[in-house]
Amino acid sequence: MAKAETEPTVTQDGEAPKKTWKRHVWDSLDKSPEERHFVYKLDLLLLTFGCLGFFTKFLNQTNLTNAFVSGMKEDLNMFGNELNYAMTAFTVGYIIGEVPSNILLTRVRPSIYIPALQVVWTGLTLCSCAVTNTTGLYVMRFLIGLAEAGYYPGLQYMIGSWYRKDEIAKRACILNASGSIAMLFSGFLMTAATRLGGRGGLPGWKWLFIIDGIISFPIAIASFIFLPDLPQTASRRFFTDEEIALAQKRMALEERKTREPFTAAKVKKVVTSWHIWLxxxxxxxxxxxxxxxxxxxxxxxxxxxxxxxxxxNLYPTGVFAVQAVSAVAYAWISDTMLNGRRWPILLFGATLNLITWVSLAAWYIPEGWKWTCYYLAGQHVGLSGIAFTWANEICTDDTEERAIVLATMNTAVGVVTAWLPLLVWQQVEAPQYRKGFITASSLGAICLVLIPIIKVLQDKEIVK
Structure with missing residues (x-):
């Protein structure tokens, strides 16, 4: 069962640590020298290369939109809803790959599997510069979505497999922030790529995909070398026997279970639990x-x-800055000021979301407030890391369920975004998107109801 949110973290010796102001700066500063050194090493390997990979993933994902508004629309004759179709093709590939990928990740070495995904999507991104029509673009985006599907839920699963309760939210949100930084960087990269237009007979938007590949490939190769496996299968290349034992003990103290066989009873438990659905x-x-x-x-x-x-290309980069800042701020507030509670931050974010979308649905509002709403809309991405942290904690007693739930959460969003934009975010209705903003407002209102329900159900499990 899930642990109480306010339960104090214990040290490797089984005693409650003495909390000082240092934990508000960084959680490992309050730990013993041995554990602090271990967490530092883990951050250097898992967090650094996880964030670099996520950076390249989102750089590629965002640059489709930048390419579209920078010449691809005209070159590929995308004057209808073709951009929606290209995004949907990516999403369909993403949907198909996520859950199987995370299940596979519980059985194979992440240090091989995750970098292999990076190499595949890097190659496909480079090939994107060769597309000459929308059909080729749709095929390429589908394959890229399939390759990228396992990365984000896989990294969230790994973070939940290595870090303790007072550490996990910061890492999950820093991972999210790296994606937002990639989107922030993408606008500047597109501006630079447009200056290459005509070089080698290629327009600027094609150069953008080439530059993406050049950035991504060395990071993928380095990930083969430095990305760690799980505590139960960790290599002695970077961790000593004592550090591996410490890693396993840390997870035992968090009641985070190790791998178990997939049985009919386990599958039934996963699909009948409120965890996966709510x-x-x-x-x-x-x-x-x-x-x-x-x-x-x-x-x-x-x-x-x-x-x-x-x-x-440049003005929307402020949205991505809001995403990155909110992700980090929400993590620190949740871990320190709220003592590990996740639901208050999620409730605050849902309220801000509702205000933002309702304002844009009204549309005829002051221009300054409209721009503010566009920027504030980015803060919902900052909530993603907190949501995955909460899921990691709720499913802490079953590693297979945790992997499936994390992947299903991301897949569920993909299932919706595969068709919802075609109905309510139609390119031909830009920029007012009345149906889209009303739909977003409705979803935001539902969040305000669901969060307290999940909290009550979690508390009931803790009592048991």
Whole structure:
């Protein structure tokens, strides 16, 4: 069963640590020298290379939109809903791959499997510069989605397999922030790529995909070398026997179970538990509004003033800055000020989401507030790491369930975003997107109901 949110973390010796102001700066500063050194080494390997890989994943994912508004639309004759279809193709591949990938991750070495995914999507990204029509683009985006599917839920599963309760939210949110930084960087990268337009007979948007591949490939190769496995299968290349024993003891103290066989009883337990259903539905309602370039489209279609291609690429980068800052801020507040409680942050974020989407649904609001809402809409991404942290903690007593639930949460969002944009975020209705903003407002309202329900059910399990 899940542990109480306010239960104090214990040291490797089984005693409650003495808490000082240092934990508000970084959690490992309050730990013993041995454990502090171990966590530092773990951060250097898992967190660093996980974030670098996630950076390249989101760099590629975001650059489709940047390429679209920077010449691809005209070159591939994408004047209808073709951008929606390309995004849907990616999402379908993502949906198909996520759950099988995370199940496989509980049985194979992550240090081989996850970097292999990176190599595949890097190669496909490079091939994207060769597409000459929308059919080729759809096929390429589907394959890239399939390759990228296992990365994010896989990294969240690994974070939940190595870190303790007072450590996990920061790492999960730092991982999310690295994706937001990639999206922030993407706008500047596109601005630079446009200056290469014409070199080698290629337009700037094709150079963007080439640059993506050049950035991603060395990170994928380095991940083969430095990314660790799980505590039960960790290599002695980077960790000593004592550190591996410490890692396993840390997880035992958190009541985080090790691998068990997949049986009919286990599958039944997973699919009949409220964990997989309510957590997945919640994640749909908090993340189902993403994936639509509403701000760039607003700028592209804006009149008086008319914005340049460079401005269209650069101004929305502020949204990604909000994503990164909110992810880190939410993690620190949840871990320190709220003593490990996740639901208050999620409830606050859901309320802010609702205010933002309702304002944009009204549309005829002051221009300054409209821009503010576009930027604030990015904070819902900052909640993602907290949501996955909560899921890791709720499912702490079953590693297979934890892997499946984490992947299913992400898959559920993909299932919705595969078709929802085609109905409510249609490119031809830009920039007002009335149906989209009303739908987003409705999903935000449902979140305000689901979060207290999940908290009550979690408390009941703790009592048992």
């Amino acid at each position: 957590l997945s539905f919640y994640y749909i309602f908090i993340s189902g509004t993403g994936g639509t370039p509403i701000f760039p489209q607003y700028l592209k279609l804006h009149k008086n003033p008319t914005y340049t291609v460079q401005q269209i």
